[in-house]
Amino acid sequence: MAKKATSEELTDALMEHITITEEQIARLEEVFGLLGKKAQAKKCEAMDGLIREATEIMESTESGIVRDAGIIAASQKVEHYEIASYGTLCAFAKVLGEDEVAALLEETLNEEKEADMKLTEVAESSINVEAAEDDEEAEEVSTATKSKSKRK
Numbered sequence: 705m706a707k708k709a710t711s712e713e714l715t716d717a718l719m720e721h722i723t724i725t726e727e728q729i730a731r732l733e734e735v736f737g738l739l740g741k742k743a744q745a746k747k748c749e750a751m752d753g754l755i756r757e758a759t760e761i762m763e764s765t766e767s768g769i770v771r772d773a774g775i776i777a778a779s780q781k782v783e784h785y786e787i788a789s790y791g792t793l794c795a796f797a798k799v800l801g802e803d804e805v806a807a808l809l810e811e812t813l814n815e816e817k818e819a820d821m822k823l824t825e826v827a828e829s830s831i832n833v834e835a836a837e838d839d840e841e842a843e844e845v846s847t848a849t850k851s852k853s854k855r856k
């Protein structure tokens with residue numbers, strides 16, 4: 705998604721979150737260490753679906769502001785899923801008295817919330833408005849082309 709975004713602000717936000725995600729992976733390994741468990745990768749079907757949806761959005765739009773708005777929408781769905789997951793894990797850790805684990809998970813939870821807010825900011829500051837205008841232009845172009853061909 706970062707590679708397909710055209711807005712610099714959006715690309716920066718996505719790239720920054722990739723760096724943060726690397727740190728979150730290290731934090732998760734620390735959580736497993738604290739619990740004395742081996743970290744093991746497992747495919748998440750829900751996340752896989754969100755990624756497929758994002759791919760579909762990118763495939764059905766041309767590079768530009770409208771696709772950027774779609775990328776934000778797809779990214780925010782991912783962030784919201786992460787917020788729900790980390791929020792639940794954090795609550796579980798607290799109730800189990802795993803305070804250190806809870807603190808680590810809360811750190812990640814807050815980063816996901818920040819990423820979500822940043823995306824909202826990027827969307828509301830310019831991309832959504834520009835995409836709406838761009839879409840109107842596209843519609844005008846399409847209507848104009850249609851009436852022209854009718855006249856013929």
Ligand SMILES: [Fe+2]
Nearest residue numbers: 783786816819
């Ligand atoms: Fe995230």
